[in-house]
Amino acid sequence: MIAATxxxxxxxxxxxxWRGKDISGLMPELAFELTGTSGDTVTADDTNGEIRMVFFxxxxxxxxxPATLQKLSxxxxxxxxxxxxxxxxxxxxxxxxxxxxxxxxxxxxxxxERAIGVTGxxxxxxxxxxxxxxxxxxxxxxxxxxxxxxxxxAVYVFDRNGNARLLFRPDMSVEDIRTxxxxxxxxx
Numbered sequence: 001m002i003a004a005t006x007x008x009x010x011x012x013x014x015x016x017x018w019r020g021k022d023i024s025g026l027m028p029e030l031a032f033e034l035t036g037t038s039g040d041t042v043t044a045d046d047t048n049g050e051i052r053m054v055f056f057x058x059x060x061x062x063x064x065x066p067a068t069l070q071k072l073s074x075x076x077x078x079x080x081x082x083x084x085x086x087x088x089x090x091x092x093x094x095x096x097x098x099x100x101x102x103x104x105x106x107x108x109x110x111x112x113e114r115a116i117g118v119t120g121x122x123x124x125x126x127x128x129x130x131x132x133x134x135x136x137x138x139x140x141x142x143x144x145x146x147x148x149x150x151x152x153x154a155v156y157v158f159d160r161n162g163n164a165r166l167l168f169r170p171d172m173s174v175e176d177i178r179t180x181x182x183x184x185x186x187x188x
Contacts, residue, residue, distance in 0.1 A: 018183075019176035020157065020166035027156070027164035030054070032128050034092070034118035037105030042118050044162055050088045051184045052158040053168070056129060056136060058095035058149045059107040065091075066111075068153060068170065073112035075177035083185040086160075089115035094125050094136040095149050132156055132164075159184055 029044075030052055036042035044052075053072055057065035072089050079087065091108050093099035096119045099107075104117035119125070129135055136151040153170035157180070165184060168177055 018166060019180050020168045020172060023156075023164050023167050025164075027132055029164065030158040030162040031131070032092075032118070034120040034124060034128075035101060037101045037108070037117050039101050042116065047088050047090070047116075048162065049160050050086055051160060051181060052088050052090050052162075053181075054090045054092060054132070054156040054158065055154075056092045056094050056134060056151050058093050058151070059099050059103055060095065060146075061149070061151075064151070064153045064170065068155065069108070069111040069115065071172075071174050071177065072155065072168075073115070074174045075181060076112060076114050078174065078178045079182055079185070083182060084114065086185045087114055087181055091115055091117045092125070092128065093117060093119040094129065094151055095138075096120065096122060096125065157181075157184070159187065 031044050033041060033043045055068055055072070057068070059065070069089065069091065076084055076087050076089070089108070089112055091104070093104050099119050101117075101119070104119060108115040108117040125136070134152045134154065136149060139148040139150070141147040155168035156164060157166035157168060159165045166180055168180075
């Protein structure tokens with residue numbers, strides 16, 4: 001019985017057991033050129049060598065964005081100290097009308113020192129969201145000019161080389177996210 005278990009474990013040993021959805025080979029590598037919180041251009045190359053969690057949202061979001069950023073931040077903080085610096089949260093604001101670089105900086109800094117915020121012109125944001133098979137939309141403004149932005153709650157995870165690896169769903173726990181991040185960070 002032990003021999004059979006050992007043989008079976010050997011056969012299955014190469015296969016990763018992810019908590020998030022494995023999207024390896026299903027999406028293109030990480031690529032973007034947007035405006036960072038300093039007003040300068042930020043590209044995917046600026047974070048090469050890090051695990052990147054890309055999340056599309058907006059700073060006026062009442063629920064999904066703060067909950068997601070808090071969960072991602074907690075997962076990174078719960079990682080071993082030596083792996084935390086290998087992980088980056090990339091918040092892509094799809095509300096360039098209201099989300100200035102200063103506003104985005106204040107927003108992401110509230111959640112994590114491992115987070116960066118970027119935005120751009122609507123055309124560039126639409127191209128980026130299409131690249132990763134997601135979308136966003138704007139509701140009609142109310143009498144005061146306020147409007148909501150619809151967007152996905154999914155988080156796209158890219159490895160150190162910029163390859164799409166995982167999709168974190170909104171219902172994932174902090175522990176499941178942390179487990180996957182540690183596994184990715186420990187890969188060579």
